[in-house]
Amino acid sequence: MDAELFLSLVEGLGVDFFAGVPDSLLAPLCDTLYRRYGAKHRRHVVAANEGGAVGLAAGHYIATGRPGLVYMQNSGIGNAVNPIASLLHEDIYKIPCLFVVGWRGQPGIADEPQHRFQGKITVELLELLGIETFVLKKQASPDEAGAILAQCGALLEERRCAAVVVEKGALTQSEKADYRNGHSMARERALELILGAAGTDDIFVSTTGKASRELFELREKRGEGHERDFLTVGSMGHALMIALATAMERSERTVWCIDGDGAALMHLGGLRLAAGMDCPNLIHVVLNNGAHESVGGMPVAGGTCGFAPLARSAGYRTVSCAGSEQELAQELPKLLAGQGSRFIEIEVALGSRGDLGRPTVSPQEDLASLRECLK
Numbered sequence: 001m002d003a004e005l006f007l008s009l010v011e012g013l014g015v016d017f018f019a020g021v022p023d024s025l026l027a028p029l030c031d032t033l034y035r036r037y038g039a040k041h042r043r044h045v046v047a048a049n050e051g052g053a054v055g056l057a058a059g060h061y062i063a064t065g066r067p068g069l070v071y072m073q074n075s076g077i078g079n080a081v082n083p084i085a086s087l088l089h090e091d092i093y094k095i096p097c098l099f100v101v102g103w104r105g106q107p108g109i110a111d112e113p114q115h116r117f118q119g120k121i122t123v124e125l126l127e128l129l130g131i132e133t134f135v136l137k138k139q140a141s142p143d144e145a146g147a148i149l150a151q152c153g154a155l156l157e158e159r160r161c162a163a164v165v166v167e168k169g170a171l172t173q174s175e176k177a178d179y180r181n182g183h184s185m186a187r188e189r190a191l192e193l194i195l196g197a198a199g200t201d202d203i204f205v206s207t208t209g210k211a212s213r214e215l216f217e218l219r220e221k222r223g224e225g226h227e228r229d230f231l232t233v234g235s236m237g238h239a240l241m242i243a244l245a246t247a248m249e250r251s252e253r254t255v256w257c258i259d260g261d262g263a264a265l266m267h268l269g270g271l272r273l274a275a276g277m278d279c280p281n282l283i284h285v286v287l288n289n290g291a292h293e294s295v296g297g298m299p300v301a302g303g304t305c306g307f308a309p310l311a312r313s314a315g316y317r318t319v320s321c322a323g324s325e326q327e328l329a330q331e332l333p334k335l336l337a338g339q340g341s342r343f344i345e346i347e348v349a350l351g352s353r354g355d356l357g358r359p360t361v362s363p364q365e366d367l368a369s370l371r372e373c374l375k
């Protein structure tokens, strides 16, 4: 069903505040909210992580007495577990909230490895958290959606939470939102320049989403194996901690963390930690496009921000910034020669190749070959 219609049904329940982290499967809903309000508006806020979205909905309820809607990919439920269980739940403040959850990895539907287990436990997990859960099926008619939302509305009236788990293709839209950022260098080209400058022994830990898919394909293009790369296919926002611990233990290898701005913001405390550890063989790269490009292009929390100043105040000792191929080619040798913990922000365009593939090596093969390479 059309996301506009879905939203108007939700609004009919008295829900007028929306917060979340975008998801490709929920892109019609995200685009509709963006077209109406942008991404940092009193009615619609893109959160840094899903737990933060729950906090925003709770704050909205405290201020207005009206429940908010929190949207997320099912991968994000984990980030929201704590505020659901210790803030919203009826044993504590009893704050109502409507969750709309994109169902990646739905049993019976082929999906990437990182979504399979999460997909299997999605409904059970929400119910375990005390949230009555309804499935919006792909073929759901507006009447069926209306009936589901009426039941959600009754729960919200009782100050209880409800969730609508959305099957792939259940929400549609006639027109995509127009996301842009004014940068010209493709993320894949930035990665190609980095691979060209890196040492042949260097390890790469890359973030969730298209950056990892591009790294994988660049290795193929360069006729190289994948044994030096850890593609953090799930666990968005944790690539930096994986890279940091690898670097601390393997001081003879340079470890690059290829991060996204959305992922870096999701767990921003990691930036301070990585900088504060002052690990000289760690290089933290943030590919900054101001957007969650891999899942449709919705802006990141708070909109575009400069990461180089953040990195500097967090304590990285060498900090660079590049906004074009020429600048990146100039900055990379300086970065490699830099002292202490190192950081580079690279401003990249939105978009990716239309024919971008997905890793053909399984996560367990990826880990096994990296472990072998580190022996």
Ligand SMILES: Cc1ncc(C[n+]2csc(CCOP(=O)(O)OP(=O)(O)O)c2C)c(N)n1
Pocket (backbone or CB within 6 Å): 021, 022, 023, 073, 075, 076, 079, 187, 207, 208, 209, 210, 211, 234, 235, 236, 259, 260, 261, 262, 263, 264, 287, 289, 291, 292, 293, 294, 295, 300
């Ligand atoms: C905890 C969690 N929330 C949401 C997602 C869905 N998701 C996958 S990639 C992505 C966007 C990543 O944005 P960014 O790090 O800025 O990289 P970009 O896609 O822009 O290159 C999102 C939201 C996820 N995988 N995990």
